[in-house]
Amino acid sequence: MAKDNAFVNQIADIETDFPRWYTDVVVKTELVDYGPVKGTMVIRPYGYAIWENIQRELDARFKATGHKNAYFPLLIPYSFMTREAEHVEGFAPEVAVVTVGGGETLAEPLVIRPTSETVIGEMYSKWLQSYRDLPILINQWANVVRWEKTTRPFLRTSEFLWQEGHTAHATEEEAMEETMKMLGVYKEFAETCLAIPVFTGRKTEKEKFAGAVATFGMEAMMHDGKSLQAGTSHYLGQNFAKAFDIKFLDKDGTHKYAYTTSWGVSTRLIGALIMAHGDARGLVLPPVVAPVQAVIVPIAAKKEGVVEAAAALKAELCAAGIRAEADFSDNSPGWKFNEWEMKGVPVRIEIGPRDIEAGKIVLVRRDTHEKSEAPLQAAPAAVQALLGSVQANLLERARKRKEERVVTAEDMNGLLQGVEGGNFVKAGWCGCRECEDKIKEQTAASARVLVEGEHAGKCVCCGKEAKHVVLFARAY
């Protein structure tokens, strides 16, 4: 057994060197390649299939909440960016700018969208006339570019794919309701599809989206106790409406500025999946979003009837709506087992001469490696049931970790020990920027979300009366 090969060595680093494990596994499992431009990624078919599954699930939810898809331009006049003061300040350092077109220097440079509030705002101002036009509920699936200094595949790349919802409403209440509704959609999606339980809540001023009145985020706990911002929903108030003149004539005959929102999740979710569920053997994908839900590995494939039986089984599973694959490559079965485990396929089915004779199949689940048998006749139902069980177990496992690894701290030392032990830490905070910065400096932890409805006590940093209970964690 060639246990000393490079892959095994690298996988063994999982506990001690998580980011390295992450990058290696992401590349080895053929999710992505690095692009020719620094910080860019080429999403390969297997990785893209995960994204397609995420898109399918999210899109169904957006449609169910009345949103429509549309598409806005990639290039945005530079002047649009500067109309909202806080927005330009936040994004200017990380935009890519086009200065030449058709061989000539452009009169006005164009930015490659880092996000689309500005172009969409410009269009909404043209579309919106009357209160009857409201609400405008639009989502777009697009790519955006942000010139990041350090990058990691899926988690932070210069270009990434995402969806961005942009809505406009007549009232503050309605816009705030939309903001919270979409945060709720994300949370439900993360838990039922990705099997990742999340913390949701309001972000601090420092962590807020540039140009928003308030930002709400969902934070997912990774293996190593670090947090990953997995989605955001912004209440923009009238900031962008005023900057882009998004006005309507209301019932009372007066012109009013609309209240807008925006919300998004990105291909970072794939990174979240990998980090939340992955283990020492590679990826572990929840069945709902796994490109391949069940892989059939024929054993002793040269023996009579094995290949035929495997192919027939695959057809039967596919007909039952299961994303099934059969591996007829000439690798050894041991190789195939490891290969598909590394790729995170939730269920493996082994079928060989002995199984065919006995009229059964062997099922192995990826999350626990537990083996079971099922009659060949009842294969689709057995696989369906097992997929459901894997999905539920992954969520349960992640939920348990999420619950066990939240501690509270009274002082800075407690906070430091908490995050060093791989925990999220609840602590009081006075609300001032100085303390927030000082906490980051001393513990490398940042305020992830504000926790509602809990007694605040004293600020961990300055000891003054705390305004908020904050969930602190080290973050990706």
Place this chain on the structure above:
RNA sequence: CGAGGUGUAGCGCAGUUUGGUAGCGCGCUUGGUUCGGGACCAAGAGGUCGUGGGUUCAAGUCCCGUCACCUCGACCA
């Protein structure tokens, strides 16, 4: 931009201290034996040593320049 590191075959690396025929593992190709947890045998293909200049009879190795990438900091979905 601050600090450190690395560029040699598709991938991972050795060789550089002390200059002297370009190496290893994996992968790849061909043929054969295998196949219930990363099989084996045999024969092959594949490299302007990041790049420009210099020293030398001779440079992957020494000297000067330059480019790219990686890690850690500040920023971020």
